[in-house]
Amino acid sequence: MAKNLLIVESPAKAKTIEKILGSDFEVKSCYGHIRDLEKDEMGIDVKKGFKPRYIVPEDKQKVVKELKQLAKKSGEVWLATDEDREGEAISWHLCEVLDLDPLITKRIVFHEITKPAIKSAVDKPRTVNMNLVNAQQARRILDRIVGFELSPVLWRKMSMRGNLSAGRVQSVAVRIIVERERAINAFKAISSFKVEGFFHAKDLNGKKIIFKAEGSKKANAEDAEQFLNGCIGASYKVTDIQKKPARKSPAAPFTTSTLQQEASRKLGYGVSKTMLIAQKLYEAGHITYMRTDSVNLSDTAMQDISKQIASSYGKEYLQTRKFKNKNESAQEAHEAIRPTYMDKNQVDIADGQRLYDLIWKRTMASQMSDAELEKTVAQINISTNSEILQAEGEVMKFDGFLKVYNEGRDEEDEMEEQSTEGMLPPLVVGQSLELKELLATERYTRPQPRYTEASLVKKLEELGIGRPSTYAPTISTVLKRGYVEKRDKEGIKRDFRLLKLSENKITKVIEQENTGAEKSKLFPTDLGAVITDFLIQHFDNVMDYGFTAKIENEFDNIADGKEDWSLMLNEFYKPFKKEVEETMEKAERISGERDLGIDPVSGKKVIARMGRYGPMVQIGDSADTEDKPKFAKLKTDQSIETIVLDEALELFKLPRTLGQFENENVQVNIGRFGPYIAHDKQFYSLPKEFDPYEVTLEEATPIITEKRQAKSERTIKVFEKEKIQLLKGPYGPYIKKGLRNFPIPKEQQDNVQDLKIDEVQKMIEYAIANPSKGKRRAKK
DNA sequence: CAGTGAGCGAGCTTCCGCTTGACTT
Numbered sequence: 001m002a003k004n005l006l007i008v009e010s011p012a013k014a015k016t017i018e019k020i021l022g023s024d025f026e027v028k029s030c031y032g033h034i035r036d037l038e039k040d041e042m043g044i045d046v047k048k049g050f051k052p053r054y055i056v057p058e059d060k061q062k063v064v065k066e067l068k069q070l071a072k073k074s075g076e077v078w079l080a081t082d083e084d085r086e087g088e089a090i091s092w093h094l095c096e097v098l099d100l101d102p103l104i105t106k107r108i109v110f111h112e113i114t115k116p117a118i119k120s121a122v123d124k125p126r127t128v129n130m131n132l133v134n135a136q137q138a139r140r141i142l143d144r145i146v147g148f149e150l151s152p153v154l155w156r157k158m159s160m161r162g163n164l165s166a167g168r169v170q171s172v173a174v175r176i177i178v179e180r181e182r183a184i185n186a187f188k189a190i191s192s193f194k195v196e197g198f199f200h201a202k203d204l205n206g207k208k209i210i211f212k213a214e215g216s217k218k219a220n221a222e223d224a225e226q227f228l229n230g231c232i233g234a235s236y237k238v239t240d241i242q243k244k245p246a247r248k249s250p251a252a253p254f255t256t257s258t259l260q261q262e263a264s265r266k267l268g269y270g271v272s273k274t275m276l277i278a279q280k281l282y283e284a285g286h287i288t289y290m291r292t293d294s295v296n297l298s299d300t301a302m303q304d305i306s307k308q309i310a311s312s313y314g315k316e317y318l319q320t321r322k323f324k325n326k327n328e329s330a331q332e333a334h335e336a337i338r339p340t341y342m343d344k345n346q347v348d349i350a351d352g353q354r355l356y357d358l359i360w361k362r363t364m365a366s367q368m369s370d371a372e373l374e375k376t377v378a379q380i381n382i383s384t385n386s387e388i389l390q391a392e393g394e395v396m397k398f399d400g401f402l403k404v405y406n407e408g409r410d411e412e413d414e415m416e417e418q419s420t421e422g423m424l425p426p427l428v429v430g431q432s433l434e435l436k437e438l439l440a441t442e443r444y445t446r447p448q449p450r451y452t453e454a455s456l457v458k459k460l461e462e463l464g465i466g467r468p469s470t471y472a473p474t475i476s477t478v479l480k481r482g483y484v485e486k487r488d489k490e491g492i493k494r495d496f497r498l499l500k501l502s503e504n505k506i507t508k509v510i511e512q513e514n515t516g517a518e519k520s521k522l523f524p525t526d527l528g529a530v531i532t533d534f535l536i537q538h539f540d541n542v543m544d545y546g547f548t549a550k551i552e553n554e555f556d557n558i559a560d561g562k563e564d565w566s567l568m569l570n571e572f573y574k575p576f577k578k579e580v581e582e583t584m585e586k587a588e589r590i591s592g593e594r595d596l597g598i599d600p601v602s603g604k605k606v607i608a609r610m611g612r613y614g615p616m617v618q619i620g621d622s623a624d625t626e627d628k629p630k631f632a633k634l635k636t637d638q639s640i641e642t643i644v645l646d647e648a649l650e651l652f653k654l655p656r657t658l659g660q661f662e663n664e665n666v667q668v669n670i671g672r673f674g675p676y677i678a679h680d681k682q683f684y685s686l687p688k689e690f691d692p693y694e695v696t697l698e699e700a701t702p703i704i705t706e707k708r709q710a711k712s713e714r715t716i717k718v719f720e721k722e723k724i725q726l727l728k729g730p731y732g733p734y735i736k737k738g739l740r741n742f743p744i745p746k747e748q749q750d751n752v753q754d755l756k757i758d759e760v761q762k763m764i765e766y767a768i769a770n771p772s773k774g775k776r777r778a779k780k
Numbered sequence: 781c782a783g784t785g786a787g788c789g790a791g792c793t794t795c796c797g798c799t800t801g802a803c804t805t
Contacts (some may be wrong), residue, residue, distance in 0.1 A: 009799060030796090032799030059801075086798055140796075147795020155793065159785080166796045279800085290796090468798060505782040589786095622786055631785055656784080671781025683781055 005074035007067065007094060009081050017080070020115050021122070025078070027317040028070060033086070034060050035093045037140065042148045046573065049566040050141055050482035056097065058099050064097055067580060071098045076106060078125065079198075083109035084331035085559065089136035092128050102128040112335045113288070114297035135559040138569055142551065145573060146542055149580045150535070157534065157583075157590045159612050163480060165193070168542060169466045169474055171535055174483045175543060176459055177451060178524040178532045185642055187447035191496070193224035196442050197380065197389045199236065199560075201425035210436055211425055213391035221497065224440035228501045230385050236433040239388075242378040247372055250365040250401040252295040252323035253336035256468035259359070259459045264454030265408035268520075269356055270486075271453045271472040277355045278337070285340055286347050287359055291468040292334035293461075295323040297366075301338055305367045308342040313403060319369040329464035329552060338363040361405035368401035378427050393424030410458075411449040419636055437502040444496070450521035453486070465548045473677060483528030491517030526615035526640045526755050538583045541576070597645040604629075606648055608640040615640050617648040658697040666700050668692045679704050719757045726752055726760070735760055742767040 003026045008014050011029040018027035035054040037043030045051040056064050071077050077100055081087035086110075095102040106125035110117040150166035158164055195215030201293035203209050219227060254262070256275075263274040298306070302320060309318045325332065339360050347356045373394050380389040396402075451459065457471045466474055478484045491514040500507045516631045524532070536543045544550075551572070557563035593609040596617065604620040611618075611631065615638075621630035632651035634643065655669035655678070664680040675692035677684045677700050684707045686692060690699060716726040716733060726744075733752045735742040742764045744752065 011800075029799080031801085034799095036797090037795095042795095060799095063799095090798070136797090143796045145795085149795095151794035159787095163793050165794045275789085283800090363797070430794065467797065469799080474796090480801085609785095613784060616785065618785075629785085633784095665782095667782075669781070674781085676781055678782060685781085 002073060002075040004076045004078055006078040006080050009087065010289070012285070016113050016285075017176065020113075020118050024071070026074065026486075027622065029065060030067060030081070030090065030094060031060070031063055033090055033093070034064055034067075035099060037144050040082070042144055044144065050569045052137060052141055053567065054093070054096075056125075067094070068098060071100075076321045078122075079105060079107045080109070080121070082333040083111065084333040085132055085136045085555070088129055088132040089140075092130070092133040093567070095128060095518045102130065111294070111296065111333065112301075114298050115446060116300070117298065119415060129559075131561045132559045134565040138558055138565040139551075139555055141569060142572060145569075145576070149577070149663055150539065151584055153538075153580060154531060154590075157587055158610075159589060159591070160610055160614060162402075162482060164531070165477070166531070166535060168548060169460075169470065170477050170481075170483075171543060172463070172465055172476055172545065172547070173456065173460060174478050174528045175532050175536070175545075176456065176476075177484050177522050178529050180448060180451060181524050181529075182641070184450065184595060189444040189446070191442050191444045192218035193221065193440040193497075193499070194218060195224065195227065195387075195389070196201065196439045196441070197236070197464065198439070199380075199391075200434045200436055201427070203423075203425050209425055209587075211391060213378070213389035213395075215387055215389055217387070219440070219546045220510055221442070224499055225506075227387065228384070228438060228440055228499050228506050231382060231438055231501055232381050232384075232504050232506070234384040234435075236383070236389075236435055237381045238378055238427050238429055238431045239381045241427060241429055242377045244375045244377075245372065245397075246375050248400075248402070249370050250368060250405070251362065251365050251407045252336055253297060253366045254359060254523060255293050255295060255336060256291050256471065257293070257457050259337055260457050261454040262358060262362070262408055263355060265410070266358060270520075271356075271457060271475055274355065275472045277349070277351050280349045280497065281347060281352050281356055281359075284347070284349055284352075285353070286344065286349070286356060288336070288338050288340060289334045290337055291329040292332075292337060293325070293327060293468050294332040294334055295325055295336045296332065297336055297338060297363075301335070302367065304342045304661060305338075305363060305581065309364060309368055311329065313368070315401065316398075317368050319400075320367050323366070327464070329461075329549070331467075331654065336363075347506060353506075362407075365401040365405035368404060369398070371396065371400040371402045372398040376424050378424065391424055393422060395423060410455055431515070437500055439501075440499040442496040442498065444494070444515070446515075450489075450518055450523065452521060456522060463545055463548065464552060478528070481527075482525055483531065485523050485525055486520060487523060487636075488520065489516065489518045489523075491515050501515070526610060526634070529639070530590050530610055533592065534587075534590045538579055538587060539576075550755075592640050594640055596648050599649065603761055606645060608634070608643050608648065610640070617651055619652065626736040653693055656692070658695070658700055661697065661701050661704065666697060667703070668695055668700070677703060682708070716752055717755070719760065724757070724760055724764075726755065735763060737764055 004024060006017065006021065006025045006027045007077055008027065008029050009032055010032065014027045014029040018025065021027065035056050038053045038055045044054045045053065050127060073266050077098060079091040079094055089694065091107055092102055096112065105127060108125045110121040147165065147167040151164060154164040176615070196461060197213045198210050199213065201209055201211055259278065260271045260274050263269040264271070272762040275290065278287065281287045282290050306320060308319055331687055337359055339356070340362070342364070345360070347353055374397055376393045376395070378391040380391060446660055453475050456475065460466045460471065466687040479486060493512050494515045496509050496513055498509045498511055539545060554563060554568050558565045558568060591609045593607055594606055596606040599606050599619050602619060606619050608615070608617045613633070615634040617632050617634065618629050620627060630652060634640070634651070638647065655667045658666045658668060660666065661679060667678040668686065669676060669678065670692055675686040678687055684704055686695065687703065714728045716728060718725050726737050727734055731748050733744055735744060744763060748755070
């Protein structure tokens with residue numbers, strides 16, 4: 001008898017399931033969705049009740065052809081795609097393509113790839129749930145409508161070139177970044193003084209130590225000074241000691257989102273890197289599926305984990321738990337991310353060990369005992385004063401899960417928790433204390449931090465926007481479109497005041513701290529900001545943070561058979577399409593224009609706005625044909641929203657034409673690598689002792705001639721058309737193309753004079769294709 | 781590491797969600 005054909009989404013799953021099911025089944029994978037909407041005219045017949053037109057995309061035709069052939073010669077076809085909206089739709093598309101009747105074709109689901117789960121699924125097959133399929137179609141069609149209607153509006157209204165796009169997920173992601181940036185810019189730091197007393201004491205071994213106690217109030221400068229004055233000659237006494245037990249519980253096992261966050265915090269990985277490595281671990285069979293929103297662990301996994309905890313750490317460390325998903329939008333088609341075998345500690349995957357360790361530890365910890373702590377709070381009385389100082393200490397009584405793993409924290413959470421963990425010396429009520437010093441330190445409130453890739457994912461997940469499979473691609477998209485940039489920001493120096501009472505004398509000092517420095521954070525570009533404002537202005541419905549949650553609710557109703565999908569789409573489409581048409585017709589070009597003031601030299605208006613080539617400042621009116629306006633590009637750390645008149649005017653000082661030398665203009669400018677002089681299509685970097693805003697023609701010409709001389713001595717040959725040079729270096733000849741250098745193979749170094757352009761091209765291509773050799777040389 | 785910046789207009793671009801490909805040395 002012919003084998004039955006069982007179809008799943010992932011090929012890695014297919015292999016495991018085939019082993020479990022044995023000889024009755026052949027298990028194949030369809031590699032996710034096999035059909036999608038046609039791209040022409042949106043692939044939707046709006047007038048015929050939003051009837052979708054599906055096609056098999058180019059890259060899926062091979063898979064579909066194979067499945068068709070297999071289905072023909074197989075016994076029964078079983079559909080085992082994931083148990084969520086998308087999985088249900090994939091099953092239905094398979095019915096359509098493989099010519100199966102969805103009313104009778106067997107459809108099974110399981111949340112975990114274990115023998116009992118799959119066997120019991122096979123025992124009770126159902127059929128395709130068309131309501132759920134319709135909910136997916138509504139989701140797909142709505143996303144297509146939003147994306148393919150909004151994007152052309154941007155093409156029409158934006159003067160800047162590039163592939164612009166908008167969509168339900170990406171546009172809100174950009175909005176989050178833009179609004180955070182504005183909150184940071186609008187933030188005004190408020191300072192207050194925090195009082196800390198440092199006291200001498202002895203620890204259990206009689207060793208001298210110093211411990212800290214804090215005042216409860218935040219004071220202004222005057223009050224702080226007055227308080228310190230009042231403490232001159234005071235004595236200090238312990239008046240109360242409270243001990244409280246505390247517990248700490250482990251976090252749930254990883255989902256896609258929490259894995260991305262922890263890998264970012266602990267390993268510094270971007271979300272794409274995390275997913276790439278996780279994919280490799282999954283394909284090698286080391287971990288369960290990595291695109292999941294579920295925190296569940298299978299029973300067999302729980303047994304495996306329990307056994308491992310008991311044998312490695314002892315029974316007292318074991319405390320099993322069932323975690324519940326906090327996220328309403330979760331569809332939980334898979335398990336949490338966990339190792340497939342807990343006794344496996346080493347993985348042979350490039351870059352995979354550290355991520356695997358993280359997954360292993362988090363999984364172990366999730367089923368381990370709570371950590372038990374004892375918190376001690378001591379009150380310290382000041383004889384001259386009603387203010388009370390409080391010392392806090394924490395002692396670990398039982399480490400529990402902390403033996404294995406402690407979850408990292410975001411900057412955002414750190415701001416709220418000013419933790420004072422640590423040990424206190426043994427203290428008794430009534431004990432007198434000797435003061436070392438009393439400090440009143442000026443502290444500033446901080447704005448919220450900018451998002452990292454991972455904290456943006458966390459935010460999107462909280463809003464129910466996007467899915468585990470799309471978090472990383474969404475971030476890539478907004479970066480690729482130039483709406484958002486990932487970069488570092490240098491901090492600025494800030495003074496803060498410090499009052500110190502020591503040996504009954506008060507001293508005042510001003511110290512400096514660095515503030516606002518950020519690494520690898522997401523910043524909105526001007527392009528992202530102006531497009532966001534435009535979209536909010538005209539399409540506030542779609543741009544609303546609650547929009548996805550709202551339509552998800554309706555998709556749920558469709559899935560429950562309580563709502564008709566084409567009616568739901570129509571309800572959305574009518575006002576949306578009207579707004580699209582009105583905006584296309586009436587809306588002004590997107591410019592983000594801001595008045596900065598008047599140029600004192602020319603008396604003309606200075607504005608900042610988006611131009612054809614990006615954000616810029618402009619002096620004078622575009623319509624003025626007599627006296628044409630002047631333009632200058634913004635620097636990378638400047639933006640239309642925050643630039644001020646003086647900064648704008650500064651930009652017009654460069655590039656500066658100094659005059660002519662050898663009948664060619666001499667210009668100074670600041671480039672990516674610092675100030676430079678441009679002359680006769682050549683660039684010469686400006687020595688540090690010269691200021692680009694001050695340097696004169698007389699100073700510049702010697703620089704040109706000297707550098708040219710030095711260069712000519714080093715030059716062997718120039719292929720001018722291609723801007724490729726052969727140069728002499730201390731280690732032998734090399735190729736210079738633009739700003740990059742490339743090696744010349746040893747065998748050919750003797751006859752560099754005779755090299756032809758195509759030979760040199762080949763060397764460059766080779767060097768680019770084999771970067772390892774270049775790197776080794778560069779390191780030395 | 782230049783210069784450009786308005787609007788017109790061929791013909792182009794675009795969404796979200798599911799899954800991994802592999803023309804060659």
